[in-house]
Amino acid sequence: MNTFFTLTLLCLLAISTKLVAQDITIGSRVSITSEILKEERPLLIYLPPSYYSNKDQQYPVLYILDGDYNFQYVTGLIELQSNISENIPEMIVVGISGKGTKTYRKNCKPNIQGAKDIGNADETLQFIKSELTPYIHSNYKAADYKILAGHSIGGLFVINSALVQPDLFNHYIAISPALWWSDKAIQKRAKDIFKKNTSYSSDVYVSLADEKGMEVASFLKHTNDGFKFKQFEEENHNSVGEPTYKWALKAIFKTWKTEQPFFDSSESFITHYNKVKSHYNTTFNIPNGVLGYTHYKLKSKEAEIKKIQEFVSESYPASLPYFNTLIAANYLEYKAYEKAETLLTETLKQYPNSFEVLQKLSEVNKELNKLPEAKTHIETAIRSAKEQQARQWQINELLEAKEMLQN
Known part of the structure; x- marks a missing residue:
């Protein structure tokens, strides 16, 4: 009997475990039809944590x-460096499927006169330019700011793309590129381009691991200062990607990143983010950390906070809901509950699905002893967060707030 009971219990536990198991996804897979390549090309799409909650925000795209x-x-590195560490802005990542080694290598090899083992890199680049990037801009909240990256033979493709169409992408990242290909044929192309076009300009980041024979150094002799180089001597060919992305992306977004975690005046805040907008010719998200520390620094200066609030509302509206929750939190601290309620209620009219605003409004309701409203707002916040595919740690914060409300 005991044995039977034990087996039954184990079976029930196994069934229970299976029922509650959920997939953890980091992206989605879609496919587009290419007339240029005459095939279906699979894509992998990563969307940042704030994608569905910030209706006004557009994002740079890393291909x-x-x-x-x-x-x-x-994508794991991007989420760590953007949403979590706030070293770079949040971005969309588009992974272009290689469709197998032979197809991938063919797609990456240029057709250079006199070269052996040529491929169809020109057609692949035309596919990216004429079909892929328009598709991404039509179907996702993509800013007109894009980066192309590739590793090894993909790095060769990136270098060739930067040479023949330097303005197609804002930046290029070539990770340990295979510039040895076809007896260094890419060097001939570089020589010809720089000889014919003395005003050639592009922004290319080239890396190398602790390896020899890639012919990177000899290639760079034929370029200009638009090609930045860094060697990671402690990495091998397969591990050099991670430090390369960190180096290149931090350099690309150096102007976006603040030197200090806060601003001590509205003037310095506004000056910096006007500079960012001018430099990148678009607006990326303002880090929540910068908003939080700046608000804390200036919260006793109402006029300064008001100027920042007005600027954010006009120039960076996607950051307004979070900034208003900071102002409301300050009202809560000084028991100005009605002012907090009014601010958050007005914010919800413009951003009705902001789970951050809904959570803060629930806190205000509780202080005003409006418990039914507090419960409604926190439940709506949880539902909105799930619908917006917020990260689980964000949902956990809301669930904890609901539990504390009930206690």
Whole structure:
């Protein structure tokens, strides 16, 4: 009997475990039809944590070659460096499927006169230009700011793309590029381009691991200062991608990143983010950390906070809901509950699905002893967060707030 009971219990536990198991996803897979390549081309799409909650925000796009191979580690790195660490802005990542080694290598090899083992890189680049990027801009909240990255033979493709169409992407990242290909044929192309076009300009980041024979140094002799180089001597060919992305993306977004975690005046805040907008010719998200520390520094200066609030509302509206929750939190601290309620209620009219605003309004309701409203707002916040595919840690904060409300 005991044995039967034990087996039954184990079976029930196994069934229970299976029922509650949920997939953890970091992106989605879609496919587009290419008339240029005459095939279906799979894509992997990563959307940042704030994508569905910030209706006004557009995001830079990082396109990576051999997406099936590189997508998981790159997107994990992007989320760490953007949403969590706030070293770079949040971005969309598009992984272009390699469709197998032979197809991928063919797609990456240029057709250079006199070269052996040529491929169809020109057609692949035309596909990216004429079909892929328009598709991404039509179907996602993509800013007109894009980066192309590739590793090894993909790095060769990136270098060739930067040479023949330097303005197609804002930046290029070539990770340990295979510039040895076809007896260094890419060097001939570089020589010809720089000889014919003395005003050639592009922004290319080239890396190398502790390796020899890639012919990177000899290639760079034929370029200009638009090609930045860094060697990671402690990495091998397969591990050099992660430090390369960190180096290149931090350099690309150096102007966006603040030197200090806060601003001590509205003037310095506004000056910096006007500079950012001018430099990138678009607006990226203002880090929540910068908003939080700046508000804390200036919260006793109402006029300064008001100027920042007005600027954010006009120039960076996607950051307004969070900034208003900071102002409301300050009202709560000084028991100005009605002012907090009014501010958050007005904010909800413009951003009705902001779970951050809904959570803060629930806190205000509780202080005003409006418990039914507090419960409604926190439940709406949880529902909105799930609908907006917020990260689980964000949902956990809301669930904890609901539990504390009930206690």
